[in-house]
Amino acid sequence: MLNEIFLWINNHFIEVLGTIIGILYIFLSIKQNIWCWPAGLITSLLYVYVFFISKFYADMGLQVYYVFVSIYGWYFWKYGGTKNNIIVKVSTTSFALGIKLFFINAVLFGFIAFILVKYTDSPLPYWDAFTTALSIVATWMLARKIIEHWILWVLIDSVSLALYFYKELYSTVILFAIYTVLAIIGYLAWRKDLKKI
Numbered sequence: 003m004l005n006e007i008f009l010w011i012n013n014h015f016i017e018v019l020g021t022i023i024g025i026l027y028i029f030l031s032i033k034q035n036i037w038c039w040p041a042g043l044i045t046s047l048l049y050v051y052v053f054f055i056s057k058f059y060a061d062m063g064l065q066v067y068y069v070f071v072s073i074y075g076w077y078f079w080k081y082g083g084t085k086n087n088i089i090v091k092v093s094t095t096s097f098a099l100g101i102k103l104f105f106i107n108a109v110l111f112g113f114i115a116f117i118l119v120k121y122t123d124s125p126l127p128y129w130d131a132f133t134t135a136l137s138i139v140a141t142w143m144l145a146r147k148i149i150e151h152w153i154l155w156v157l158i159d160s161v162s163l164a165l166y167f168y169k170e171l172y173s174t175v176i177l178f179a180i181y182t183v184l185a186i187i188g189y190l191a192w193r194k195d196l197k198k199i
Contacts, residue, residue, distance in 0.1 A: 017185075019171035021046035021177040028181055031144065032188040034195070036093075039076035043069060056169050059122045060114050060134040067138055074187055075145035092195045095143070095150045103139050127163060133162050149196055152189035159185055 011018055015182035024045040030038035053062035082090050095103070109133050118127035136158050143151035163178040 016048050017171065020045050020052060020115045021173045024177050025180055028184045028188070032184060032191050034079075034192075034196055036076065036079045039072045039079065042075075043072040043150070046072060052171070052174070056171060057123060058130055058165070058169065059124055060118055060127075060130040064116075064134045064137050070142060071141045075141075078145050079147075084091055090147050090194060091187065092147050092149055092192050094196065100150075102145070105142055107135050108140045108145050109131045126168065129165055133158050146195070147192075149192045150191065152185050152192065155185035155188075188191065 015035055023041055025036050027041035027045050030041055043135040043181060046065040050062055050069075051064060053059070077091055114134050115128050115131035118124040124130050136154055140151045140154035140158060143154070159178045159182040162181065163175055166172075166174040
């Protein structure tokens, strides 16, 4: 049994490494620690490979986006505060921004679903498009420290968990189960900071 576990870890080393660093990323995000961004960058680079092999092409493309948004988030958290306060504070989504993000998400979903259905052999193109589009929006919201991104992650991570179970990416299933719980914890932690402002 132990040999089988070690063999599986050896055969899925990149996925396991991505899982470990991904958990570190989410912990650092909850703590609003700027080092979440380099951890997210490394996790994303590893998962580009994992999702390419698994034929989750939209998720693979999402990881490429995460590479760039990790650089953006790192920069914004370091330099994006107001002139009087360099630290970016937790904020909420305004109604106008919420409407814009809803429409951006809808357009992204339609575009990604079209590409996946027409040009790939993705096994679950609409679900893949759903999680990918919403993740693009949620990650941008994280980079701007908008608290509602945690709520979106609970939904995204729950759906993703089921998709990865379907594709037998068991280490990633564990990661997304942990992500789902940590997204709830993250929301509660950020809400405390929001009340202090």
